[in-house]
Amino acid sequence: MPTSPLSTAQAARAAIAAQLDGIRRDAGLTGHELALRCGWHKSKASRIARAKTAPSDDDIRAWCEACGVADRAADLIAASRTAESMYVHWRQIHRDGMRRVHEKTVPLYERTTHFRVYASNVVPGMLQTADYATGLLRSITAFQGTPDDVADAVRARLNRSRVVHEGNHRFGLLLEEAVLYYQVCNGTELAGQLRYLQEVMARPNVSLGIIPFGARRTVWPLEAFYAFDDAQVAVETLTAEVNITAPGEIHTYLRAFTELARSAVYGAEARDRIATALATL
Incomplete structure (x- = not known):
């Protein structure tokens, strides 16, 4: 556990x-x-x-x-x-807005060869469209009461996401099926996000798995986490980001990722799940 x-x-x-x-x-x-x-x-x-x-x-x-x-x-x-x-509390991280934290993490994203990401709440940042990111970051800004630099933060996030299309990076991404339905932006914008998922999952460096609602699982739904190679895991809670560098703890999260991956569907079946979500919009 x-x-x-x-x-x-x-x-x-x-x-x-x-x-x-x-x-x-x-x-x-x-x-x-x-x-x-x-x-x-x-x-x-x-x-x-x-x-x-x-x-x-x-x-x-x-x-x-x-x-x-x-x-x-x-x-x-x-x-x-x-x-x-x-x-580190999000209020502290975002005390000057959200643009800086995206810019600050660019070197980490650029030097990471293998990303393993589990998302139980929203589409992972590196796969977000501009419209989806705008809706999400506006909600975060309003909830936290931090300075509103959403437009700049979205541009910084998209710039950081270039690693999906440039360089030598591999992505293992797992999404709970519910993520496809959460409307953190309006329906048209969510539809654009889902279509982008279908597009990006065709890339040879991207493995996108969807964990179905009714999947039999050995690991329960967890808070979202991002593993950067075997060097660091960032866990996102409501109030803070937790950065884990202890090898034993990293191993535990990577083991959880492996178990969660066994419950996911891929390829055509994952596309069908996304298409079903699209049809509801």
């Missing part, structure tokens, strides 16, 4: 806290004594040690200095930054 993305991020933070608390105990200090040496309120060390408060870089430096192991600070700071970057 894939672990919760939030629990994965929390576990990473807890591991940092445990290392810091171990350093304190090795130094023979109580939490109160450590706080005094660092010039903190007496409860701060306890909150950090229990992973209730995330330590800043300066907190880690002060902690290690107080315990006589200043040389360990750099490694702990690096690990702490990684833990904090795992779970």
Whole structure:
């Protein structure tokens, strides 16, 4: 069973806290004594040690200095930054709008050879038409209350999606059949999106599978995730993006992808599913 993305991020933070608390105990200090040496309120060390408060870089430096192991600070700071970057709220990512996040991830898309994507809610970004992306991003902007740069964000998304047509990239894409029916844009625009799916699935570098409503399955519907080679998995929740780089966790998501792929239909049968969805519009 894939672990919760939030629990994965929390576990990473807890591991940092445990290392810091171990350093304190090795130094023979109580939490109160450590706080005094660092010039903190007496409860701060306890909150950090229990992973209730995330330590800043300066907190880690002060902690290690107080315990006589200043040389360990750099490694702990690096690990702490990684833990904090795992779970990033969409409001933070989109605080200046959505264009920048699309531009920022272009290098990741360009260097990825094998994409494996599971979508349970919307058509994956790299397969979205301009109209579909506009409808979706407008909804996200309104829901989050973040700056409206939808037109620029759509252009940036389409530019990033060039990897489907250019370069040496392979795509394994799995869509729950319900995705074909969710109207995140108007009916005419959704029809255009579905026709584009039929077009792009003919490309030799694209494998598009549809998991039918009634499919027998060994893995239940999950939150959408994007695997970039074997190096990183991005999981999308309602409130945040979770970036997973731990090999064991990546393996679990790739295993889930393999199981989900067994429940999907491909080729002519997948086209028929899309055509049936089109006929309802």
